[in-house]
Amino acid sequence: MTAITQIRRNDQPIYLDYQATTPMDPRVLEAMMPYFTHKFGNSGSRSHAYGWEAEEGTEKARAQVAKLIGADEKEVIFTSGATESNNLAIRGVAEFYKDRKNHIITTVTEHKCVLDTCRHLEQQGFEVTYLPVRQDGLLDLDVLRAAITDKTVLVSVMAVNNEIGVIQPLAEIGRICREKKVFFHTDAAQAAGKIPLDVEALNIDLMSISGHKIYGPKGIGALYVRRKPRVRLVPMIVGGGQERGFRSGTLPTPLCVGLGEAAEICMKEMDAEAKRLKKLQERMLNGLRAKLTDIVVNGDLEQRIPGNLNISFAYVEGESLMMGIKNLAVSSGSACTSASLEPSYVLRALGVEEEMAHTSLRIGLGRFTTEHEIDTAVDELVRHVTKLREMSPLWEMAQEGIDLKSIEWAAH
Amino acid sequence: MAYSEKLIDHYENPRNIGSLDKSADDVGTGLVGAPACGDVMKLQIKVGPDGLIEDAKFKTFGCGSAIASSSLVTEWVKGKTIDEAEAIKNTDIAKHLALPPVKIHCSVLAEDAIKAAIADYRAKATRKDDKAAE
Numbered sequence: 335m336t337a338i339t340q341i342r343r344n345d346q347p348i349y350l351d352y353q354a355t356t357p358m359d360p361r362v363l364e365a366m367m368p369y370f371t372h373k374f375g376n377s378g379s380r381s382h383a384y385g386w387e388a389e390e391g392t393e394k395a396r397a398q399v400a401k402l403i404g405a406d407e408k409e410v411i412f413t414s415g416a417t418e419s420n421n422l423a424i425r426g427v428a429e430f431y432k433d434r435k436n437h438i439i440t441t442v443t444e445h446k447c448v449l450d451t452c453r454h455l456e457q458q459g460f461e462v463t464y465l466p467v468r469q470d471g472l473l474d475l476d477v478l479r480a481a482i483t484d485k486t487v488l489v490s491v492m493a494v495n496n497e498i499g500v501i502q503p504l505a506e507i508g509r510i511c512r513e514k515k516v517f518f519h520t521d522a523a524q525a526a527g528k529i530p531l532d533v534e535a536l537n538i539d540l541m542s543i544s545g546h547k548i549y550g551p552k553g554i555g556a557l558y559v560r561r562k563p564r565v566r567l568v569p570m571i572v573g574g575g576q577e578r579g580f581r582s583g584t585l586p587t588p589l590c591v592g593l594g595e596a597a598e599i600c601m602k603e604m605d606a607e608a609k610r611l612k613k614l615q616e617r618m619l620n621g622l623r624a625k626l627t628d629i630v631v632n633g634d635l636e637q638r639i640p641g642n643l644n645i646s647f648a649y650v651e652g653e654s655l656m657m658g659i660k661n662l663a664v665s666s667g668s669a670c671t672s673a674s675l676e677p678s679y680v681l682r683a684l685g686v687e688e689e690m691a692h693t694s695l696r697i698g699l700g701r702f703t704t705e706h707e708i709d710t711a712v713d714e715l716v717r718h719v720t721k722l723r724e725m726s727p728l729w730e731m732a733q734e735g736i737d738l739k740s741i742e743w744a745a746h
Numbered sequence: 747m748a749y750s751e752k753l754i755d756h757y758e759n760p761r762n763i764g765s766l767d768k769s770a771d772d773v774g775t776g777l778v779g780a781p782a783c784g785d786v787m788k789l790q791i792k793v794g795p796d797g798l799i800e801d802a803k804f805k806t807f808g809c810g811s812a813i814a815s816s817s818l819v820t821e822w823v824k825g826k827t828i829d830e831a832e833a834i835k836n837t838d839i840a841k842h843l844a845l846p847p848v849k850i851h852c853s854v855l856a857e858d859a860i861k862a863a864i865a866d867y868r869a870k871a872t873r874k875d876d877k878a879a880e
Contacts, residue, residue: 649807650807651784651785651808651809654809654813657757657810677784688784689784692784725760725804726805727786727787727788727805727806728781728786730788730805743779743780743781743786744780
């Protein structure tokens with residue numbers, strides 16, 4: 335079957351939010367369909383053909399996921415998604431080894447589900463170190479090395495950041511962890527299927543994967559758990575002992591099959607897709623820079639997945655920009671779009687000033703993004719940024735040469 | 747977030763964008779908010795010899811609700827005396843635009859902007875009177 339180039343209907347906005355979720359690839363849906371209908375068996379049923387057939391589906395999927403990350407299929411367990419995988423990896427390890435070690439290291443730019451899991455563990459008496467990142471969004475390896483103590487059980491560092499797309503130095507982190515005999519967990523929700531990942535070469539002990547970030551279904555994910563040297567976990571969900579006892583519950587066969595198929599497609603098309611997306615990313619950035627001044631890319635541009643751009647459009651507030659670009663579905667780091675009324679904690683952690691964080695957009699490109707869509711998006715962004723700057727008092731002051739920092743603003 | 751038609755209209759077709767000569771005696775300028783908080787409003791009024799506000803201009807850095815709130819108040823203050831303009835309440839702005847609860851602060855900021863512009867105008871007028879008395 336050939337790749338489908340357009341997923342959205344013509345009356346829908348252009349989808350540029352691939353870090354939030356991805357549409358399912360039609361090839362994935364096709365692989366899943368039989369498992370909703372006639373191949374409906376419980377993969378745990380050992381006594382008849384229905385069960386065997388379902389098991390064949392889940393085990394093929396497990397192998398497909400394992401292959402994507404250079405693992406053995408016995409090391410992959412299915413979960414409901416990356417949030418569950420992250421919870422299980424971090425809490426599972428912490429609780430299993432708590433009699434000997436009680437210290438966990440992570441970074442301030444992790445996804446909320448990692449940070450909240452760590453907070454939860456802190457309340458239970460574990461010690462957690464939240465490492466800062468550099469201005470480019472990357473972890474300083476010396477800082478990591480210095481933070482590891484003989485009480486450290488786990489280092490959890492995400493592979494690719496969901497807001498700024500930067501790729502952490504996984505190989506170096508893995509080497510340091512192995513050397514210090516500390517487990518290394520990585521949240522690879524945004525990385526798997528997009529950049530080559532090999533758990534052996536990178537010395538990764540635990541890895542979280544999400545289905546819906548790789549053109550697979552929502553509600554399914556995986557956790558890689560190393561067998562040699564063995565990583566042990568206390569399960570979060572207990573019951574029938576499925577998934578080597580790490581995660582009980584009947585496997586959702588169609589979702590597992592979908593995740594497996596999605597992983598295989600990503601693996602086959604990764605190189606070509608990365609090149610294509612890199613061109614689109616450059617096209618977008620060059621298009622914007624040709625017509626707009628005072629735009630800043632947040633996070634390192636080289637150590638970054640090609641499907642992400644996070645840009646601050648100085649002097650233009652993010653939500654008002656999103657209201658203007660109605661034909662584009664993007665996400666903003668502005669406070670006005672978040673429930674907390676705080677601008678993005680990831681951008682703040684990079685040292686991006688609050689006023690610049692308020693002007694940021696996250697633009698996510700993916701498998702179904704076309705050149706034409708990029709060109710349309712550039713036009714819309716240029717038009718609306720220009721319009722909003724004309725009505726921005728900050729832009730006016732900047733044009734008059736007034737240093738905005740010299741003004742005593744009344745915080746409210 | 748679903749916004750009212752009136753709000754979207756003010757966002758898409760903002761009234762009275764621009765600047766007046768801030769050094770002129772008959773112009774009052776209010777600059778409120780802070781870039782770090784995500785909204786800054788500049789609102790200016792020009793008061794005629796009859797004491798009525800004959801022109802109003804604004805520029806706003808902020809979300810759609812902030813832009814709409816400031817656009818609306820420039821419309822409202824025109825033709826009013828400064829005392830009448832000063833009586834405009836943020837609740838009226840919020841009600842007119844049907845602002846969602848998380849956006850009420852935008853209407854507060856718009857009220858502050860009018861008050862600041864009026865205070866600036868009055869301060870200038872007082873200075874002028876003092877000079878004339880000398």
